[in-house]
Amino acid sequence: MTFRRIRRANFRKAVDRSFLSAEDKQALMKMAQKDGVNRALWNRFNDYLIAEIVEREAKQRDVTKNLDSEIDKFTKEYEKEKTVIDLKLRADLQELGDTDLETREKLWGAYYEKIGRIQDRLLEKVDKTSKSLLWEVVAVMAYED
Amino acid sequence: MEREQHKGAEAGEGAEGAEEERGEVVEIDERNHERAEEREREVFERIREIVEDVKEKVVEVVWEDPKKFVKYCREEGLSGVFQDVWEKLSSSGKDVPDEVKSEATKASIDSEGGETD
Numbered sequence: 719m720t721f722r723r724i725r726r727a728n729f730r731k732a733v734d735r736s737f738l739s740a741e742d743k744q745a746l747m748k749m750a751q752k753d754g755v756n757r758a759l760w761n762r763f764n765d766y767l768i769a770e771i772v773e774r775e776a777k778q779r780d781v782t783k784n785l786d787s788e789i790d791k792f793t794k795e796y797e798k799e800k801t802v803i804d805l806k807l808r809a810d811l812q813e814l815g816d817t818d819l820e821t822r823e824k825l826w827g828a829y830y831e832k833i834g835r836i837q838d839r840l841l842e843k844v845d846k847t848s849k850s851l852l853w854e855v856v857a858v859m860a861y862e863d
Numbered sequence: 864m865e866r867e868q869h870k871g872a873e874a875g876e877g878a879e880g881a882e883e884e885r886g887e888v889v890e891i892d893e894r895n896h897e898r899a900e901e902r903e904r905e906v907f908e909r910i911r912e913i914v915e916d917v918k919e920k921v922v923e924v925v926w927e928d929p930k931k932f933v934k935y936c937r938e939e940g941l942s943g944v945f946q947d948v949w950e951k952l953s954s955s956g957k958d959v960p961d962e963v964k965s966e967a968t969k970a971s972i973d974s975e976g977g978e979t980d
């Protein structure tokens with residue numbers, strides 16, 4: 719593509735339609751106003767876009783890493799609480815012996831309730847954190863536009 | 864002798880009863896244990912779905928505008944201006960979705976053919 723053709727293209731429109739941050743767009747517009755639209759400016763535009771791609775890749779990696787690490791933390795907390803409940807049930811069942819089947823079923827019922835509560839809490843934490851991280855990304859991208 | 868036999872029969876019945884009770888205990892524990900494991904599997908499957916869904920949405924949000932920009936450039940005949948951008952996008956790792964890479968590759972091909980004055 720020749721420089722002549724490049725110059726004919728609508729620089730302002732391309733900057734506006736680009737995925738650069740508002741700040742970068744404004745900087746390019748100022749440069750265009752000051753020195754006119756030339757090859758160097760298109761090259762600068764090109765460089766800005768590449769920097770933005772690198773930034774987006776990093777942002778995506780950060781969010782994914784944060785999410786995985788939060789889930790890992792919540793799961794460990796859950797496992798810890800569950801172990802306590804498991805051990806208590808095991809001790810209660812052992813103490814009960816083999817004769818009282820009705821109480822045995824009741825102990826299991828109470829176990830489900832306790833485990834159900836910590837599972838609900840785990841799901842709630844995962845859901846809340848996932849939504850919050852997603853909104854964080856949406857907010858950053860919306861701000862950039 | 865008869866008394867001894869009666870005692871033996873009683874002991875046998877007792878052992879049988881205890882064995883039966885033990886069997887019921889094992890059955891209750893196994894059934895409940897399986898149920899608890901199944902429920903936990905469901906919870907972790909749900910977590911996996913939530914996480915996967917969010918990761919997909921993050922990718923969409925992050926790459927939606929670059930994808931639109933590639934399309935815009937192709938439509939406006941600007942592909943040749945941003946050759947470096949297309950190369951960067953199409954050669955990126957797994958962070959960039961295939962759809963965007965593929966569009967960037969098309970833009971790169973556009974810029975190589977027929978757009979020069």
